[in-house]
Amino acid sequence: MMELLNYENLRLIWWLFIGVLLIGFAVMDGFDLGVAAMLPFVARTDNERRVAINSIGPTWEGNQVWFILGGGAVFAAFPLLYATAFSGFYFAMFLVLVALIVRPVGFDFRHKIDDSRWRAAWDTCLFIGGVVPAVVFGVAIGNLFLGVPFTFDEDMRLFYTGGFWALLNPFALLVGVVSLSMLVMQGATFLSLKTEGDVARRAGQVMTIACAVFVVTFIIAGIWVSYGMDGYVITSEVNPLAPSNPLAKTVSTESGAWLANYTANPLLFVFPVIALAGALGARVLVKAQAHVLAFISSSLTVAGTIATAGASLFPFFMPSSQNLDASLTLWDASSSHTTLMIMFFATLIFLPLIIIYTSWIYRVMRGKVTEDYVKSNSGSLY
Template identity: 55%
Template sequence: MDLIPFDYATLRLVWWLLLGVLLIGFAIMDGFDLGVAALLPFTARSDDERRVVLNTIGPVWEGNQIWLVLGGGAIFAAWPPLYAVSFSGFYIAMILILFALILRPVGFTFRSQISNPRWRSVWDWALFVSGAVPALVFGVAVGNVLQGVPFRLDDTLRPFYEGNFFQLLNPFALLAGLVSLSMLVMHGAGMLVWKTEGPIQARARTYGGLAALAVIALFLLAGLWVWIGIDGYVITSAVVGDGPSNPLAKTVEMQAGAWLAAYTTRPWTMAAPILGLAGAAIAFLAFLARREVLPFLASAVSILGIISTVGLAMFPVILPSSIDPRSSLTVFDASSSHYTLWMMVLATVVFLPIVLAYTAFVYRVMRGKVTAASVADNHHSY
């Protein structure tokens, strides 16, 4: 371990930050794919218009999914207990997300194979489901994490999940799901305004503006709910940053308003919710002002702020337990070994720039508007 230039606590913080970067990257890069798919039946009225909408994301959606793969891989490798509890406890929700995401490649592949309008309409609605359902369920999962997940660890650190799928569908979690859905619809509308023109662009502006207003209202409502109705988690024992990964070695208490205590102890964290609200407000004004690129950029800022709000408010907790607070997982007691985290940093330093360079290259090649004429002229179009 003497060859590792960073101590254990620092690497744990680094991977907490990297996990946040990957989740935000997924929400921004694949989020507009989900938003565009969710808007498909509403922004496109004819088959030609629907083909235009699909081809705004057709060349890039597969590459954007790498952010989801990277996020899941990072959780598996850097935070094994978090992976074990969340992917088993949210098993049915994960299956629902995967089923919806599977509809996306199937829909893109089969939609244009037959020119029958009914056939294409069925796949159009399948693509709508592939966008709206994951956007909603991801938010529901976050809402449940903020409330605490019903799991416990035994003396051998084996996790036991004691909830069920229908418990996930509680009022606050559904509100968080609506925040997520409206946020990604806003982002998808920003992409359509950027990449299309004419009636599709006009409809996207309308729906994008409405989604931006919904983001502001729902995010504020969720914050108020957290303030007055949801207990947070406070570590009452010493936080040992370089100690062994044993969640049961600490003591934790649930306290009213604890999730908002970060704004008192770390005032700079107020920047996160401010960015979330300001980004949505700027996106709304940009939609009204008929700007083309600004709505997308502003919605990306809003996504950054909203996701960061959750992570910063909960730090250092990453998965609280509602039935045994001591079992809650934190940045400092649920990670992989010191050596594993360091090896993963080296791998990230090598491969993340490759992903970013490839992504930048693809978007440069595919720049420009998507029109009905360009779709008709390109035999590779969907």
């Protein structure tokens, strides 16, 4: 077994682990963000807003574990990626953190004072806390395809020359819309599952719009990536067993290079197909009142979308537009073999425990949240 866990395979395994954790975060915390983002549109009275909020109230904190796990895994397994991403996307990440801080404050404070203006203010904070991370995460992914302006000197010191506003380019904003519509769709299917009456009906209407926006923008983004921009290609020999050194390779850009992995392995086209089919299937299933299947279908859309981006970028993590050779890949941005090995066995122990515990929590919290339930438990709910 130890031969199978050589440096090359461990790097591949941790690339897959990062993808799984991103999907876990987008699926689980994604519907929290989606519900918050559509709160003003699905809930018009205070009781309706409390129904929507309490549909995610018992589980949102646990869902953020996936975000913490993902950040921790990147920090430990790919420290160069972590350092470069948080340097290059510093203000963007700061906005995300502020939004993620505002959200729990909104949950806990909105019901402290029985005043419509007080609650409306915190409802606005919840809305912002849902929209901002969803858009910023998409903008960040979009900029990876375009390349990020950073480089390293001979002592491996990082230099980032871009600015926050440069991140808000047309393609990145388009991917931000893809991300927002995808997570709103995820939130709408969850809200349809957990509520009834007007809230569930409006969630279904939002789902229809979000599905249409996602399908259109996802297809446009795919065409743009395939034919409207140059992709990155490693042009030198890569030793997957060598110590990490981003400057030890040469990289060039070529038209249509982001399609190279799909051309080499056509089975990868299953990922964008799953993304589109999942979105359309979720819409049909919501309309048919098959809410559990609709949520599963929407979750497949999330997984397919992230897998599509990962398969396109592989083996790149963060291409550099300033110095092509400094682009970060899974072969030259990872921790040592020993570190990846220790983390691998720790993950085998703790990740199943997290999945089991999360599954148990959702089983305990199953069932619908209704206005009558919220009114009769006003003292113990948000």
